[in-house]
Amino acid sequence: MRIALFTETYLPYINGVVTHVKILKEGLEKLGHEVLIVTADASARRHYVKDGVLHCPGARIKRFYNYGVAPPISHRRLQLIEAFHPDIIHIHNEFGIGLSGVMAAKMLKVPLVYTLHTMYDDYLYYISPRPLLGVTKRLSHRYFKFLAKNASALTGPSKKCEEYFHEVGVYKPVTVVPNPVELDMFMPENISEADKTAFRKRYNIDDDVMIACFVGRLGREKSVDVLLEYWAKTMTPQDRIHLIVIGDGPCKEELEEQAKELGISEMVTFTGAIQHDELPPYLASCDIYITASLSDTNSISMLEGMATGLPVLQRLDPLNEDQVRNGVNGYVFNSPEEMAARLRYVKNMSPEQLAILKKSVTHSVMHSGAEDLANYMLTIYHKLYEKA
Structure with a gap:
């Protein structure tokens, strides 16, 4: 045709x-x-x-x-x-x-x-x-x-x-x-350990800190402000969990200012715009993909994270509820407390439990x-x- x-x-x-x-x-x-x-x-x-x-x-x-x-x-x-x-x-x-x-x-x-x-x-x-x-x-x-x-x-x-x-x-x-999703580009086995190590060094994040990431255009519709509010309410530096926000957009400066006002700047990093072909090691260096957006239909950035093995933590969105299945490719949250509990649950998984979950996550996008x-x-x- x-x-x-x-x-x-x-x-x-x-x-x-x-x-x-x-x-x-x-x-x-x-x-x-x-x-x-x-x-x-x-x-x-x-x-x-x-x-x-x-x-x-x-x-x-x-x-x-x-x-x-x-x-x-x-x-x-x-x-x-x-x-x-x-x-x-x-x-x-x-x-x-x-x-x-x-x-x-x-x-x-x-x-x-x-x-x-x-x-x-x-x-x-x-x-x-x-x-x-x-x-x-x-x-x-x-x-x-x-x-x-x-x-x-x-x-x-x-x-x-x-x-x-x-x-x-x-x-x-x-x-x-x-x-x-471009599977070959984002599969973990195609991303070098050296690039992942360089990512943590670039942003000064210790190896024992879990990284939650969001990738996308920083506009109002992506609800990164909600994510920051939830983080300030429930997360502390003692949790050893860091939020990385990857992307640029009209709200970037006000989001950075919001993080300062909320007192969470030391737990949040804004990378700015990253070229798409440079994104795989960023995602592969993280531990979980997180989003509070209710405007997405079926986020390709989220799928790219899943292709690298990142379980997704997604704010409840009834019309997209079939995209994230608890314990299969991630978890759904509907409050700051639930978000924090899910993050801590994944952080406290044993290496064996985490490996099983990551395998399940990548398997869920194999036909994409x-x-x-x-x-x-x-x-x-x-x-x-x-x-x-």
Whole structure:
């Protein structure tokens, strides 16, 4: 099959959607299918195709981490997509490129798949002043409803996506397709002990200190502030448990200030932005992955931690409750006290108990690779292609 994947951002940028699309492309190509990535490129002065990527000129938007955003209408873009002769068009974002995919599918009479990756109600504060949030939410719901109604199939990485579509007034079936992870990159046996030792030395963390880590964009929606509040209420230096926050974002400075005000700076380290290819030894040097976020659908950063063997400690999120199973790949907490108890429980495990848990954690993501994702999607693509 010939599949065109539309995404607002793509390599060299890294975020959850980019990683998902990159792994899907690799999986589809391994299985013998042809893939065209259609993406915005703020550095491009014209539309051009290189190495299977259609670069579309766009403007750099500072509020969106300097990502490029392209206008949805372009005759030249449509010509290049038509020349690819796609059997399926699959959109992964909702802005200029996503809308461009909707229009291309309609004009070329090609089935359209729409994957919702983001719970946008949690992100509206990036684009709308507080007094206008209600109006912005209603307008955004109408727009997402328009996109979904034009799609032949809807997918998302968790049940949250179906709930979101229901909230905007769309009641089509939504197929849950779990997010992927680059298994080879994050498996513990592929990460050197020297790199792990260097990590602890870099951040001056003793060998007998357990490290809990969070990885992600430091925005309000990730609830790192909640994690810090919980930590201040229940953790002490005597616990010998350290929190590492890996990533950057608009809230980084205020989170660092919050840690100081709470008196927990000596128990918390903010690393700032880390390049994705440098992340494996960071994760492998930690002991547990922790998150208080209720905005994620199926966090790829969390899956990357699991691939290195890190059990996940996740704040209770009813629509994602099947992602973390107590004692299998981690534990769920619903209060500061429960968080602290879970952390201490893992810290006090015997080496044998911990080895069994880590093996169970890595086993839980073994079917989350590129070809697994591609096969999930191909079942959907083939059904649509046969109907077309």
